[in-house]
Amino acid sequence: MSENVGEHVPFECPSCSPDLETVHEVLTTGGGNATVKCTDCGHVHKEPIEEETTVSVDVVVSQDGESFTGTAEFDPEETVYEGDEFVVETDEVIAQVRVTSIEVGPEDRTTRADAADIDTVWARDVGNVSVDVTVNPKEDSEEGSRSVEVHVPGDYEFEVGETESFGEEEFTVTGIHVRENAIDSYKFPKLGDDGDVVFAKDVKRVYGDDETSGAWSPW
Secondary structure, eight states, rough: OOOTTTEEEEEETTEEEEEEEEEEEEEEEEEEEEEEHHHHHHHTTEEEEOOOOEEEEEEEEEEETTEEEEEEEOOTTTTETTOOEEEEEEESOOOEEEEEEEEETEEEEEEEEGGHHHGGEEEEEEEEEEEEEEEEETTOOOOEEEEEEEEEOOOOOOOTOOEEEEETTTEEEEEEEEEEGGGGGSSSSSSSSSTTTEEGEEEEEEEEEEOOOOOOOOO
């Protein structure tokens, strides 16, 4: 337990209560000890304290084809799993990320490891994500299917049967493919029943029918 100056914590008092803990006020800390004052009798004495320790782990974050490196703090005995989500802070950005791989040695990757054993965590930004969408043409169109990319918050919901609008693009969702590391959160890896919902951060690809008005042009 790590004590902070001004806190009230329980300790045995060598003056008035050597066998039972009483409330003490923390006066100073340092060097693994705290100077404390018994609130019952006012006796001041030193007590050893345990310093909280954490390990700093490098995190490489992938974001729309680019990557940046930050760090995250963990309890040394905490187990980190593939699929875990946490916040990474750097001077440039604060990102919500999801673990995609864990490196515990040169070219040695695993899906879980204690934080103290980790060299590098590889992760994907899931705070804001890009989603690939295949839009099927209208029945009377001579155009083929087209692929578009939309940018949305990671917790944005795509629902089968719902119509989505992004700028000039409008389509009704007919199917959703789920990312491999998120499949356990859904009933199937490919969803196509009306009402099926997937968070954008879990989407591998959305399929939809074109609902745009007028002729579509890539220019």
